[in-house]
Amino acid sequence: MNRRRSENPEHGAQPYAGDGRRRGEERTHARSMVADRGGSGAQGGRGGRPDGALGDRVRTGVGVFAVSGSSSTCSTRVAAECLYDAVELVVWSGTGNSRWVAERVAAVARDAGAEAVVGSAAEAAARHTLHPPGRRLLGLLGPTHGFTAPWPLLRAAFTERGVRGVDAFVLVTRGAMRFGRWTLPGFEGTAAVLPAALLALRGARIRGMGAVDMPQNWTVAIPAGAPEGVAAIVARGDAVADAFAARVLRGERAFGGWAQAAVGAAMLPLSLAYLLVARLVLAKAFFADERCTSCGACATGCPHRAIRLLGPGRRPYWTFACHNCMRCMSRCPEDAIQGAQGWLLFYAWLAGLPVAAAVTAGLGVSAGWASGAARLSVGFGWIVAAVWVAYGLLWLGLGVPGLRQVLGRVTFTRWYRRYRGPGRGGSAPRGSA
Numbered sequence: 001m002n003r004r005r006s007e008n009p010e011h012g013a014q015p016y017a018g019d020g021r022r023r024g025e026e027r028t029h030a031r032s033m034v035a036d037r038g039g040s041g042a043q044g045g046r047g048g049r050p051d052g053a054l055g056d057r058v059r060t061g062v063g064v065f066a067v068s069g070s071s072s073t074c075s076t077r078v079a080a081e082c083l084y085d086a087v088e089l090v091v092w093s094g095t096g097n098s099r100w101v102a103e104r105v106a107a108v109a110r111d112a113g114a115e116a117v118v119g120s121a122a123e124a125a126a127r128h129t130l131h132p133p134g135r136r137l138l139g140l141l142g143p144t145h146g147f148t149a150p151w152p153l154l155r156a157a158f159t160e161r162g163v164r165g166v167d168a169f170v171l172v173t174r175g176a177m178r179f180g181r182w183t184l185p186g187f188e189g190t191a192a193v194l195p196a197a198l199l200a201l202r203g204a205r206i207r208g209m210g211a212v213d214m215p216q217n218w219t220v221a222i223p224a225g226a227p228e229g230v231a232a233i234v235a236r237g238d239a240v241a242d243a244f245a246a247r248v249l250r251g252e253r254a255f256g257g258w259a260q261a262a263v264g265a266a267m268l269p270l271s272l273a274y275l276l277v278a279r280l281v282l283a284k285a286f287f288a289d290e291r292c293t294s295c296g297a298c299a300t301g302c303p304h305r306a307i308r309l310l311g312p313g314r315r316p317y318w319t320f321a322c323h324n325c326m327r328c329m330s331r332c333p334e335d336a337i338q339g340a341q342g343w344l345l346f347y348a349w350l351a352g353l354p355v356a357a358a359v360t361a362g363l364g365v366s367a368g369w370a371s372g373a374a375r376l377s378v379g380f381g382w383i384v385a386a387v388w389v390a391y392g393l394l395w396l397g398l399g400v401p402g403l404r405q406v407l408g409r410v411t412f413t414r415w416y417r418r419y420r421g422p423g424r425g426g427s428a429p430r431g432s433a
Helices: 023-031 097-111 121-126 151-159 193-201 227-249 258-266 268-283 297-301 327-331 341-352 355-362 368-397 403-409
Strands: 005-008 012-015 057-060 063-066 086-091 115-119 136-143 167-179 182-184 205-215 286-288 307-310 315-318 337-339 418-421 426-428
Touching: 086 097, 086 121, 097 115, 097 136, 097 167, 097 205, 097 227, 121 151, 136 151, 136 193, 136 227, 151 193, 167 193, 167 227, 182 227, 193 205, 193 258, 205 227, 258 268, 268 341, 268 368, 286 315, 297 307, 297 327, 315 368, 327 337, 327 418, 341 368, 355 368, 368 403
Parallel strands: 086 115, 086 136, 136 167, 167 205
Antiparallel strands: 005 012, 057 063, 167 182, 286 337, 307 315, 418 426
């Protein structure tokens, strides 16, 4: 192992492996956090515990790590020995939580002397140069949706090229909430396990798997936290991401979250229902109120091009390609994008109509596996078609003078605090636009 040194302007040259220390001393040095956080404030708690004094230990989904420093932004990283020449991080992110964590991991790798690249799956596929497997570390990062991994993260695990024989890890974000000095951690379920399993089946050597708490961002249902709470959660997430990165870069195994994965496995039917059905229904829960200026920021910023500007007034229309990443709600300059909670109840009523049973009975299929398969297929088709028609009616109704203002004021999200994402102001006050 060649000696590598970090030229951090704040702390000077930091020695890594190869200085004649014993291995145990090297690990102790590499695990210590040097978090010059400039300012004071409460640390983000974990697991329902109140925050402790500086220098406490953080229990996470990837182990227990030492933390030092106060709660504002972290300016220095974990000193880490790095076994890799190149670290490739493939990330899918909506509001920016997972991207933020990916950049933290990349910063640790660069400080340790490795080349680190952060990009989407499409950007990774466009790269033509791949380092030899023994020198390359691959990381998949993304959010938790429906207590599991969203389709884009699963697709990346299945399609990322050159994974055979490569060391890899999966690190997901999960939504945490802050109540005073207490932090309620998120629940990742199988969000990290499933992509890791896909990579392993394709021949990758899994070196780590874990989760990082970041501020919850599902603004269509829950208002964003207060700015000070958001900042505390992000600060604690920074420490966890840095420590996880240091362990994996040293070649250590960093596995955690097995208890959550076990519970998530029991909840897989619910997660599958979200991925196959609820995601499509929730895609049709968005609309733009009367404050929309048709600027197109939502359409151009959508990572899946799921928003189209239609009609004479170029009003946003959400397609089934939407993955509920909340980027549109967090980035709208007018806070004009709302969630139609009342319309979701209408969708639920439509889905509950006994259409599938009536159709299968009409087809003469009433027993056995054929009946069950027919009901599932017809039921799925009915839900998709009914929601599509119902959303079309909502979108057309928004063009009626006065009705758009009424619908825009009867939704809860009109009065919700908006989550902006880490590094983008955290959250905005209620009614800020």
